[in-house]
Amino acid sequence: xPIELNDIDCPKAIRxxxxxxxxxxxxxxxxxxxxxxxxxxxxxxxxxxxxxxxxVASKDYDSSEEAVIxxxxxxxxxxxxxxLRFVPPYSAFFLSPKIDGGDLQAYIExxxxxxxxxxxxxxxxxxxxxxxxxxxQLVHRDLKPGNILLDTSVNNAIIADLGSVKKMSETxxxxxxxxxxxxxxxxxxxxxxxxxxxxxxxxIGLIMFQLLGGYFPLDTPLNFLTQREKNKLNKLIGKPEWxxxxxxxxxxxxxxxxxxxxxxxxxxxxxxxxxxxxxxLHKDYRKRFQNPxxxxxxIHNLLRNHPNYSNYEDHLLVTHTNGVEFKLSWDxxxxxxxxxxxxxxxxxxxxKHDGSFESVLELVRM
Amino acid sequence: xxxxxxxxxxxEAILVxxxxxxxxxxxxxxxxxxxxxxxxxxxxxxxxFRDQVNTAFDSISPDKIGVMARNYKAKxxxxxxxxxxxxxxxxxxxxxYPISFVWPQxxxxxxxxxxxxxxxxxxxxEDAFNVAYYLIQx
Numbered sequence: 291x292p293i294e295l296n297d298i299d300c301p302k303a304i305r306x307x308x309x310x311x312x313x314x315x316x317x318x319x320x321x322x323x324x325x326x327x328x329x330x331x332x333x334x335x336x337x338x339x340x341x342x343x344x345x346v347a348s349k350d351y352d353s354s355e356e357a358v359i360x361x362x363x364x365x366x367x368x369x370x371x372x373x374l375r376f377v378p379p380y381s382a383f384f385l386s387p388k389i390d391g392g393d394l395q396a397y398i399e400x401x402x403x404x405x406x407x408x409x410x411x412x413x414x415x416x417x418x419x420x421x422x423x424x425x426x427q428l429v430h431r432d433l434k435p436g437n438i439l440l441d442t443s444v445n446n447a448i449i450a451d452l453g454s455v456k457k458m459s460e461t462x463x464x465x466x467x468x469x470x471x472x473x474x475x476x477x478x479x480x481x482x483x484x485x486x487x488x489x490x491x492x493x494i495g496l497i498m499f500q501l502l503g504g505y506f507p508l509d510t511p512l513n514f515l516t517q518r519e520k521n522k523l524n525k526l527i528g529k530p531e532w533x534x535x536x537x538x539x540x541x542x543x544x545x546x547x548x549x550x551x552x553x554x555x556x557x558x559x560x561x562x563x564x565x566x567x568x569x570x571l572h573k574d575y576r577k578r579f580q581n582p583x584x585x586x587x588x589i590h591n592l593l594r595n596h597p598n599y600s601n602y603e604d605h606l607l608v609t610h611t612n613g614v615e616f617k618l619s620w621d622x623x624x625x626x627x628x629x630x631x632x633x634x635x636x637x638x639x640x641x642k643h644d645g646s647f648e649s650v651l652e653l654v655r656m
Numbered sequence: 657x658x659x660x661x662x663x664x665x666x667x668e669a670i671l672v673x674x675x676x677x678x679x680x681x682x683x684x685x686x687x688x689x690x691x692x693x694x695x696x697x698x699x700x701x702x703x704x705f706r707d708q709v710n711t712a713f714d715s716i717s718p719d720k721i722g723v724m725a726r727n728y729k730a731k732x733x734x735x736x737x738x739x740x741x742x743x744x745x746x747x748x749x750x751x752x753y754p755i756s757f758v759w760p761q762x763x764x765x766x767x768x769x770x771x772x773x774x775x776x777x778x779x780x781x782e783d784a785f786n787v788a789y790y791l792i793q794x
Contacts, residue, residue, distance in 0.1 A: 413704075417711060424714040580687070581715035583708065587691065590704040594694060611698070 295319040300327050304344050307377050314340060314385075326453065330388060339388035340372065345453035347382035355457050357382075359426045367418030369439060369450040382453075389448055391440030395508070398435055398500055404609075405559070406598035407445060408501035411438075412589050414447035415494055420582040422449070423487050427458045429465060431485055433493035434474045435500055458487070472537065473511065477545045477573045488575040491585055495570025495578075496550055502563060503601065505554035514549065515539055547573035558599050558606060558651060562592060597655065608654045616640070616654035626650050658685070660718035661788030662747065663781070664726070664740040668692040669709070669747065672776065672784035673716055676792050684777055684785070687716050696739055706746050713753050722787040723747065725757040758787045766790050 297305055297319040308316045308329050316331035327344040351357055352375045360371050373385040391397065394411070415438060422428040430449065437451035456465045464484040476492040478484045500506045507513035512520060519539050526532040543549045550571055552564040566588045572578045579585040600607040605619040613633040621627050628650055629637040643649040661672045669692070673685040691708045693701045713721065723744065726736040748755055763786045770793065776785035 413707065417707060420711045420714045424717055583711040583715040584689070586711050587689065587708055590708060593704070594701060 293317050295329070297321075297327070297329075300344075301381065303377055303379060304381055304383075307383075308342065314342065316342070326451075341386050341388050342383045343386070343451070343453070344377070344381045344383045346380055347376060347453075348380075349378075350376060351382040352376040356428065356455050359428060359457070360384075360452055360455060363421065363426065365418060365421045366446060367414045367448055368421055369448050369452065371452065384452065386450070389439040389441055389450075391442035393450075394435035394438040394440055394447065394497070394501075397440055402600055402602055403501055403503075404598050404600040405502060405596065406593065406609075408498070409589050409593045410445055411440075411447040411501065412494065412498055413586060413593075415449060415497065416582040416586045416589065418447070418449040419490055419494065420586075422455070423490070423582060428455050429458060429485055429487060430455055430490050430493075431465075432471065432474070433490055433497065434471055435497055436471075438497065456485075463487075472540060473506075473508065473514075473544075473549065475544060476575065477547065478575050480541045480544050486575050488578045488580065491570055491579050491582065492572075492575070494585065495567055498570065499550045499552070499555070499567050502559060502567075503556045504550055504552065504567070506550060511540070512536075514543060545573065547571065556599070556601055557647065558601070558608075560596070560651075560655075562595070566592060610656060614656065618650060618654065628653065657720075657792065658716060658718045659788040659792045660713070660716055660721045661784040661786070661791065662721065662723045663783035663787065664723065664736075664743050665783075666737045667694065667696065667739045667743070669705075669743050670781045670784045671712060671716075672781050672788050673718065674785070674788040674792055682773060682789070682792060684774065687712075688777065688781060688784075690781075693739070693743065696742060702742075702746070705743065706749070709747055710750055710752075713750055718753065720791045721753050721755045722758045722791045723755060724783045724787050725759045756791070758790055763787070763790045766793070 295316065295318070299321065300319065304327055313335070314331040314333055316329045318330040320328045320330070322328050329342040331340055331342065332338065333340050357374050361374055364370065369386050369389070371384055371386055374382065376382045397403070419430065422430060430452070432451060432454040433449070437449070439448040439450045441448060458465055464486045474493050474496055476489040478486065478489060496506070515523065523532065523535055523539070526535050540549070550567070552567050555563060570578055570585060598609040600609070605617050608616040608618070615631050617629045617637060619627050625645060626647065628640040628643060630640045631637045640653065643653045657676045659674045661674070663670045668690055670690040671688055673687045674682055675685050676682050689712060691705055693705045695701055726740065728736065728741070730736065772789050776782050
């Protein structure tokens with residue numbers, strides 16, 4: 291009995307294609323909205339699980355320069371494209387392996403991410419983007435946690451959703467902006483609809499901000515606004531001007547470099563984390579990291595010079611590479627309790643602090 | 657043409673990038689940088705160094721890469737740091753770019769006859785600069 295895919299809202303050409311192609315047994319459909327139509331299945335001959343992702347595409351997209359390059363890329367941090375084909379009248383699909391860990395957005399929403407893991411994931415993203423930028427002169431144009439997949443077996447980040455990838459012009463050092471998620475658009479895309487290599491690094495800066503626990507209310511974007519801005523917007527409820535007015539407020543924040551406030555990062559992260567993020571997110575693309583290599587060195591410096599922080603609901607765990615661990619929690623009187631252990635021995639209370647969070651941080655950072 | 661010169665000293669690799677335009681003018685690019693392994697017993701730092709070198713090479717995309725050669729047979733106080741050989745080995749493992757070695761004597765002989773048109777931005781990157789400048793002319 292054929293599997294019911296519940297894909298009635300999907301364009302007919304795509305529905306017909308997935309049911310009539312002879313190579314892949316399609317067994318699940320997911321509507322990703324503006325992010326395209328996604329089908330999961332199994333390749334009949336190979337027996338492996340695959341994903342077919344459909345995008346809106348212009349005619350003959352599969353023979354475009356970008357498509358030819360994408361098929362040839364073989365890198366640990368970029369989703370392998372097994373096949374890329376145009377499906378008339380206006381779609382193209384990317385056939386790629388199914389990655390078990392899902393995307394980084396879901397991972398951020400459902401897990402405590404230790405800083406060490408966050409920084410290691412960023413190194414993977416930066417290695418992947420190096421491949422796109424320098425070997426192939428491609429910009430991704432839609433980097434965000436939802437477009438990064440996670441291979442949980444090795445904690446590896448894989449850049450996916452390559453439908454917005456664009457070859458950089460040889461005459462200009464920028465290309466046009468894609469219709470990427472508005473909140474992730476860099477200032478230059480809002481102002482001039484231009485997109486540079488450094489624009490991808492801006493988007494990686496936003497991913498870093500989210501991974502480290504910065505405030506980025508993706509699901510409730512109204513919360514990006516101040517109360518005053520919300521009040522202004524409330525006057526337009528029910529009117530067609532509401533959406534453009536909201537977009538304008540968000541655009542203004544992006545252009546002013548205020549979409550991600552590094553003061554919202556967890557207080558245990560010191561200024562060096564903020565400096566790296568602020569550099570990546572600089573509103574002037576010429577003042578950001580100029581290439582992934584510069585960004586990577588700073589990520590490695592953070593990994594080397596800081597302990598690993600795991601911020602659980604009821605305690606903060608600070609782990610050093612020499613086996614020393616500190617546990618911070620708060621007692622009934624809201625006073626900080628610090629415990630220490632070495633190489634997983636029993637926890638012992640530490641009192642070498644004056645009770646302030648600053649002095650505790652000084653103690654646990656060693 | 658872009659040339660990447662590298663000097664290795666102790667636990668640090670310093671990279672200098674020189675660019676020669678179509679008219680033969682040479683400039684030092686701001687991509688010049690340095691990497692190090694602070695703790696050679698920490699495997700993650702060794703891998704980080706490898707990744708930094710590889711991404712830097714890819715980001716710079718040089719036409720030539722040269723490393724200042726050191727006399728591995730020298731003994732006593734003249735012996736190069738063993739750490740620098742570790743760095744050198746990691747750099748040589750890069751498969752995407754040919755890497756040549758330039759001896760200080762070759763550079764000295766070249767400079768006797770060719771006075772350089774510019775000097776390094778920083779004194780401490782002089783060896784890497786000299787390697788790159790030598791290779792731009794060879």
